[in-house]
Amino acid sequence: MxxxxxxxxxxxxxxxxxxxxxxxxxxxxxxxxxxxxxxxxxxxxxxxxxxxxxxxxxxxxxxxxxxxxxxxxxxxxxxxxxxxxxxxxxxxxxxxxxxxxxxxxxGQQQQQVRKGRDISMDIEVSFKDSIFGTQKKVLIAKVSKCSECDGSGGKKGTSMSTCAACNGQGKVHQTQNSFFGAFQTVVECIECVATGKVPKEKCKDCRGAGVRKQEEEITVTIPAGINAGEMIRMGGLGEAVKNGTPGDLYIKVHVTPHELFKRSGVNLVVEVPLKLTDALSGTVYNLTTLEGKRLEVKISPLKKTEETLRVKGYGVPQGSARGDIYLKLSVSLPQKLSSKAKDLVSQLKEHGL
Ligand SMILES: [Zn+2]
Ligand SMILES: [Zn+2]
Incomplete structure (x- = not known):
């Protein structure tokens, strides 16, 4: 096809x-x-x-x-x-x-489906919410179906009469000049939005438009594991048009950075600078996971100045599985040594360190 x-x-x-x-x-x-x-x-x-x-x-x-x-x-x-x-x-x-x-x-009278405009908005979520997902209620001002007349454009209880602009045809003829010379075109009647009928008395809220700008509260479902900058499309929640289907709403998701965790695909990364002595003799690192669970992670003496330690699970949910947490261990050298510490360093020197 x-x-x-x-x-x-x-x-x-x-x-x-x-x-x-x-x-x-x-x-x-x-x-x-x-x-x-x-x-x-x-x-x-x-x-x-x-x-x-x-x-x-x-x-x-x-x-x-x-x-x-x-x-x-x-x-x-x-x-x-x-x-x-x-x-x-x-x-x-x-x-x-x-x-x-x-x-x-x-084209012959193409039945164009009238569609409202797509709209977009930005939303900011916490790092934790971006990992586990959440629901957010947002207020949005947009052109939507008039709630007073339910989109009909007519005052409640009013009857409909034939549109005078198009004689009830729903379309009007226009002469258009083109490439091939002048020709007649048929366009939708604006008065009745192609329906051929207009209400005898117009709805006061929307002045007969059937749609009007109003504030609406919508609930946005943020899926678990969404990345910063990703778009969520909510079909049919864009702007409404009379006698047509509404456009779509696009929501761009921004993520507030976390003070401890950074994201790397399905994994979370934590920078862990170690004191020289901890790097040499090993230590226990108290890790609080993103969901608030406290873990004691044993760190063995480092063999290199930078090492990565994996804590399995506790990363970004992936279906029933989870990514991992990676601890990026590094040695943080002392900026100042006391005279006592200097003595101890000389002793280490004697040991070939
Ligand atoms: Zn109305
Ligand atoms: Zn008309």
Whole structure:
């Protein structure tokens, strides 16, 4: 089912936008149904390919996923050429005009799914919460479904009447100038949001919009083990639109650094500077894990100035397993020696240390 749009446009995957535009222009002229070399099916195919590859955002999506997500040409399929047969190819061809045409008259009345805008917000969690996960309640001010009229835009109990702007058709005709000359397009009626009906009396809270900016409390589930900078997507919690589906909410997670632990993948790392004597004779290190458990970790005399000691478990949860804690042991040299200590060092010297 997936078409190779690059192949259709006869360009390399690495082609620049200008190259893509040129290739499309060449093929569009060749296949345009008004031409001798015309081929409607090919023309549609080329146009469809260009509507994706010629659009930076859609091209990215296509490159990554092999498809695009925006509304539009995916479900449209058939293009109606009857509207602009008389146009022909004028001098200054503006390819952008073709694209503008895609939304309306170019495709047959494409049932574009109305979708609200995606929104994003930032959230800060403690280091511990990022490791074990948590739930956070946040207040967010966004355009959402009007709670007074439940999105209908009408005053409670009011009846609906036929929209005067579109005569109840839900759409209105517009004349558009394009690449192929002027043609009629059909666009959604703004008054009734394509429903063909308007409430007799508008809702006072949203003035008939069906949506309004309001504060909403939402609960965000922070999954265990989330990394700083990761995004959580909450489908349908973006901005609402009347007669459509809401956008999505993206939450960027920031993590407050911990005073003791640092994260390294599924493991936690603790820097442990040891006194010279502890490094030489070994010691016991009192470790309090992130969940508050106290452990006595035996440290053997160091063989090198820096060693790593693993404390199994107690790291980042991974399903039923856990990462580990790594103690990064190092020798902290004394900054000052008392005269007594200096004497002792000379004695050590005699022992070849
Ligand atoms: Zn309302
Ligand atoms: Zn209308």
């Amino acid at each position: 997936n078409k190779d749009y690059y192949k259709i446009l006869d360009v390399e995957k690495s082609a620049t936008h200008t190259d893509v535009k040129k290739a499309f222009r060449k093929l569009a002229q060749k296949y345009h149904p008004d031409r001798k070399t015309g081929n409607e099916a090919k023309f549609k195919e080329v146009s469809e390919a260009y509507s994706v590859i010629g659009n930076e955002q859609k091209r990215k999506e296509y490159d990554s996923y092999g498809k695009t997500f925006g509304g539009g040409q995916q479900q449209g399929g058939g293009f109606d050429f009857s509207g602009f047969q008389q146009g022909g190819f004028g001098g200054g061809i503006d390819i952008e005009d073709i694209l503008r045409g895609f939304g309306g008259g170019f």
